[in-house]
Amino acid sequence: MNAATKRRQARLKRKVRVRRKVRGTVGKPRLCVYRSAKHIYAQIIEDTTGKTLAAASTVNAEVADGLGYTGNVQAAKAVGEAIARMALAREIKEVVFDRNGFLYHGRVKSLAEAAREAGLSF
Template sequence: MSVAQQRRNARLKRKDRVRRKVVGTPGRPRLCVFRSARHIYAQIIEDTTGQTLATVSTLSKDVLEGEAYSGNIEAAKAVGKAIARVALDKDIREVVFDRNGFLYHGRVKALADSAREAGLVF
């Protein structure tokens, strides 16, 4: 097994372990984060119906506004602010944070901190 496959399997194990505890309810939906090498994505999901309530990524046109690179901490901060803005527009104030098996540092932490600063509670 290659190193890349081992890392992916380790992340999926962490994801399963976290998802056993983290569940989005109608009163407190789940903020799920996915990061790739070039982009970062954030979704607010209500798990009882399986419905995605909001989604923002670095691919969204209004998020980066001409930034050169979308795989860095500044782009993650912009996505965090944008997802908080969309959530607050839909009267979602409290969420449960799902790091999706990624370690809580770097871009994932930057997204979470900027979403908190913009008004989301988790």
């Protein structure tokens, strides 16, 4: 097994551990974050019905405009602000944060902090 496979398996083990505790409800949906090398994605999901209520990522043109590179902390902040705006437009003020097995550091942390500053609470 190479190092990349071990890292991926470790993340998936953390993901399972976190998802045992984190559930999105109607009153408090789940804010799920996924990051790749080039992009970062955020979704607000209601787990009781399995529906995505809002989504933002650096793939979206309105978020990626003005960003030189989409795989850095500034891009994550832009996605955090965008997902918070979308949530507040749908009158979602409170969410549970699902870091999806990623460590709460760097881009994941900056996305969460930007969403909090824009008005979401978790």
